[in-house]
Amino acid sequence: MKLPIYLDHSATTPMDPKVLDVMLPYFLENFGNASSSAHVYGWLAEEAVEIAREQVAALIGARSDEIVFTSGATESVNLAIKGFFETQVKKGGHIITSKTEHRAVLDTCAWVEANGGSVTYMDVTPDGLVDLQKLENEITDKTKMIAIMYANNETGVVQPVKEISLIADKYKVTFFTDATQAVGKIPVDVKADGIDMLAMTAHKLYGPKGVGALYVKKKEPKIQIEAQMLGGRHEKNRRSGTLNVPGIAGFGSACDIAAASIQDQKITILRNKLENALMAIPGSVVNGAHTSRLPHITNISFQDVEGESLLIEFCREVAVSRGSACSSVTNRPSHVLTAMGITDELALSSFRMSLGRFTTDNDIEQAISHITSCVERHQQNLKLR
Numbered sequence: 001m002k003l004p005i006y007l008d009h010s011a012t013t014p015m016d017p018k019v020l021d022v023m024l025p026y027f028l029e030n031f032g033n034a035s036s037s038a039h040v041y042g043w044l045a046e047e048a049v050e051i052a053r054e055q056v057a058a059l060i061g062a063r064s065d066e067i068v069f070t071s072g073a074t075e076s077v078n079l080a081i082k083g084f085f086e087t088q089v090k091k092g093g094h095i096i097t098s099k100t101e102h103r104a105v106l107d108t109c110a111w112v113e114a115n116g117g118s119v120t121y122m123d124v125t126p127d128g129l130v131d132l133q134k135l136e137n138e139i140t141d142k143t144k145m146i147a148i149m150y151a152n153n154e155t156g157v158v159q160p161v162k163e164i165s166l167i168a169d170k171y172k173v174t175f176f177t178d179a180t181q182a183v184g185k186i187p188v189d190v191k192a193d194g195i196d197m198l199a200m201t202a203h204k205l206y207g208p209k210g211v212g213a214l215y216v217k218k219k220e221p222k223i224q225i226e227a228q229m230l231g232g233r234h235e236k237n238r239r240s241g242t243l244n245v246p247g248i249a250g251f252g253s254a255c256d257i258a259a260a261s262i263q264d265q266k267i268t269i270l271r272n273k274l275e276n277a278l279m280a281i282p283g284s285v286v287n288g289a290h291t292s293r294l295p296h297i298t299n300i301s302f303q304d305v306e307g308e309s310l311l312i313e314f315c316r317e318v319a320v321s322r323g324s325a326c327s328s329v330t331n332r333p334s335h336v337l338t339a340m341g342i343t344d345e346l347a348l349s350s351f352r353m354s355l356g357r358f359t360t361d362n363d364i365e366q367a368i369s370h371i372t373s374c375v376e377r378h379q380q381n382l383k384l385r
């Protein structure tokens with residue numbers, strides 16, 4: 001079977017073969033438990049974990065002792081928000097987030113509300129941005145945390161993170177950001193950006209699935225987070241459970257490779273080529289076009305088409321998605337696009353295409369030709385009806 005061209009790198013990326021090479025020994029000869037301190041099996045595993053911790057930290061400008069390894073960004077988000085909230089709940093905490101966050105953040109915020117906290121879900125501008133003045137206006141003396149993502153997983157829209165951190169700082173509020181899509185794609189520097197906590201995951205940057213990290217800034221006063229996994233007190237008692245040594249080693253290697261290739265313009269050039277070609281189809285609109293976006297994502301609304309049947313036709317030749325991987329199983333319009341003021345109908349005929357490190361010029365040419373002919377045929381059929 002000839003597989004379709006993969007343009008869904010925001011859902012997950014293939015592993016870089018170099019990452020797999022780094023991981024393999026930790027499944028086989030170096031299989032030790034990183035907590036086994038009495039013998040060389042443990043020492044070798046621990047050494048791999050600590051090298052990876054340095055590599056992950058380096059990619060985001062953190063210190064290695066600020067990195068907590070988890071099972072992925074969802075767990076990191078849960079640990080950041082629930083773990084932080086549990087230490088603040090008795091004081092009646094308030095969290096400010098946005099309507100365009102990933103479900104991991106939205107559902108965890110819903111948990112906060114169900115557990116005695118309050119949450120403000122900020123609207124965004126038509127370009128998907130949080131309004132800084134409105135954000136500042138929402139802060140009360142109960143506000144403990146601002147949780148705003150670094151860059152959106154459906155549109156690639158990058159939030160004004162530095163400015164948000166300055167507001168958080170001014171009111172002594174903790175700033176947490178879900179940077180899962182941004183890390184490894186654009187330069188992220190937790191110190192320069194003023195970030196207190198940051199969630200990331202390996203499988204969106206050519207590493208393995210099932211491993212991620214939470215950055216927790218070391219500062220005074222200390223950011224208190226309650227562990228969500230209890231047990232062997234791993235990760236300085238912030239996340240118990242035997243460390244996924246091969247996964248962590250792969251994560252570190254993936255971060256190293258990402259750091260070395262982050263300035264490469266190839267993906268941006270291909271994304272722009274795809275976008276410009278599809279914009280030639282009458283009525284198409286790029287969502288979030290007028291602001292800074294990640295280099296690998298484009299989200300396009302097509303007019304006068306029926307989204308569901310279009311998706312079925314696309315998938316024979318190109319793997320794209322409507323909304324995020326988590327919401328594409330449902331048939332609901334994307335909450336991200338509707339928050340940007342797009343109608344339900346248009347949201348259902350909007351598609352996210354996300355490119356990756358191994359996407360070729362030939363892939364993009366084929367994708368352009370297939371998508372264009374599908375959309376144009378659909379538009380014509382609708383006119384004939």
Ligand SMILES: *Cc1c(COP(=O)(O)O)cnc(C)c1O
Nearest residue numbers: 072073074102104153180181201
């Ligand atoms: C993929 C993604 C997540 C979830 O990451 P997992 O590692 O799969 O749990 C969270 N937030 C954003 C923005 C994402 O893109």
